[in-house]
Structures are given as structure tokens and as C-alpha cells.
Amino acid sequence: MTQGDFVKAISQRYDELSGQQCCLSCGGAINYADIKEGYHCADLGSGKGYDVMKMATMAGEGGFAWGVDVSEAMMTAARENAKKLNLTNTAFIKSELENIQLESNSLDVVLSNCTLNHSLEQNRVWKEIYRILKPGGSFVVSDIYALEQVPDDYRNDPKLVAECWAGAVTREQYYKNLQDAGFGKVEIIEESAPYEKGRIKVCSFTLKGSKV
Numbered sequence: 001m002t003q004g005d006f007v008k009a010i011s012q013r014y015d016e017l018s019g020q021q022c023c024l025s026c027g028g029a030i031n032y033a034d035i036k037e038g039y040h041c042a043d044l045g046s047g048k049g050y051d052v053m054k055m056a057t058m059a060g061e062g063g064f065a066w067g068v069d070v071s072e073a074m075m076t077a078a079r080e081n082a083k084k085l086n087l088t089n090t091a092f093i094k095s096e097l098e099n100i101q102l103e104s105n106s107l108d109v110v111l112s113n114c115t116l117n118h119s120l121e122q123n124r125v126w127k128e129i130y131r132i133l134k135p136g137g138s139f140v141v142s143d144i145y146a147l148e149q150v151p152d153d154y155r156n157d158p159k160l161v162a163e164c165w166a167g168a169v170t171r172e173q174y175y176k177n178l179q180d181a182g183f184g185k186v187e188i189i190e191e192s193a194p195y196e197k198g199r200i201k202v203c204s205f206t207l208k209g210s211k212v
């Protein structure tokens with residue numbers, strides 16, 4: 001399997017879901033983002049753009065909110081939603097999380113909700129988050145972690161990873177990725193009890209941290 005196979009499966013699943021009214025979030029990251037006037041922000045895995053629109057509204061005309069996604073259909077839906085609100089300070093770009101097409105040291109806030117678990121190289125994604133944040137900028141991420149290491153049979157199946165569970169890493173691995181990227185101090189704002197997702201047990205959590 002190549003990275004391309006995973007991106008293809010993810011795009012396919014979310015292209016299909018772009019026309020449906022289902023909740024794709026796994027926490028309340030946006031509620032803790034503390035966006036101020038003039039902020040430049042990004043939502044990684046922006047889906048239909050709801051959180052991007054909230055951030056753009058809070059950041060005002062002097063600020064800007066980027067949506068980042070690999071699903072064309074999600075981005076089309078997001079652009080239409082932003083247009084309905086007459087928002088001129090948003091843009092949606094097609095980009096994989098492991099190689100984010102945004103400038104280094106350019107953002108005050110990076111948000112993400114229920115998306116990072118789709119990456120099999122989450123260590124690279126966290127390094128990208130660190131790279132695009134300004135010094136002093138912060139991230140707020142809602143995601144899931146696996147209670148036990150996910151068997152390779154599941155992790156190597158693009159369809160199961162696209163279903164938003166088989167790419168999950170353990171809590172220990174999650175923290176290692178954060179530390180390796182440079183985020184020494186991380187606050188857990190929300191954490192669920194364990195529940196079944198796909199064929200594994202996971203917890204949802206929302207994390208906040210800063211680039212020092």
C-alpha cells in the first residue's frame with residue numbers, strides 16, 4: 001500500500017459524506033480556540049468548513065482562516081457555505097496533512113477535529129503543525145486514541161483508516177509525537193470514557209498546546 005492508496009480511500013469516503021448531514025466531529029476543539037481579531041488560523045481536515053467559518057468570523061476582516069482537506073467535494077461544500085455567509089477571509093486548499101501547503105511560522109491558531117487519526121504518519125503531521133505555527137501560536141485538536149496498539153492488518157487497510165479509527169495511535173504514542181514535534185507542555189481539556197469504534201476501543205480527547 002502506498003500513501004496514495006490511503007489518500008484515495010479517504011477522499012472517496014469523504015466525497016460521499018459531503019452530501020450528508022452527519023456529525024463528523026469527536027470533540028469541542030473550536031470552543032477552546034480563543035480566536036482573537038486579526039488572527040490567522042487553519043483547520044486541518046476542514047470538512048464542510050463549519051469551524052473555518054467560525055474562526056473567520058471571530059478573526060474579523062483583519063484575520064484569515066484556512067481550511068485544509070483532501071476531499072474535493074468537502075472543499076466545494078465548504079466554499080459554498082463560506083460564500084453564503086459572504087466571508088471573504090477564508091480559503092480552502094487541497095493538501096495532505098503530512099505536507100501542509102501553508103507557510104512556516106504563519107499561524108496564530110491551528111485547529112483540527114477528528115482528522116489526525118487518518119494519518120499513518122502522525123509524527124510528521126505534528127511536526128507540520130509546529131512548523132506552520134508562529135512562535136507563541138497554539139493548537140487545539142480533538143481526536144481519538146486507541147486503548148491498545150491497532151493490529152497491522154487494520155492499520156494497513158486504507159478503507160478502515162478512512163473510516164476514522166484504524167489509524168489511531170495509543171495515548172503513549174500520541175504524547176511521543178507531540179514531544180518529538182516540540183510541544184513539551186500539553187493540556188488535556190476533554191477526555192471521554194473508552195468506547196468501541198470500528199473493531200477497536202478508543203477514547204476521544206481534546207488537547208491544547210503552544211509553540212514556545
Ligand SMILES: C[S@@+](CC[C@H](N)C(=O)[O-])C[C@H]1O[C@@H](n2cnc3c(N)ncnc32)[C@H](O)[C@@H]1O
Binds near residue numbers: 113114
Ligand atoms: C471526520 S472528518 C471531520 C471534518 C471536520 N473537521 C468536522 O469536525 O466536521 C475528517 C476530514 O478530514 C479530511 N482528511 C482526512 N485525512 C486527511 C489527510 N491526510 N489530509 C487532509 N485531509 C484529511 C477528510 O477529507 C474529512 O473532510
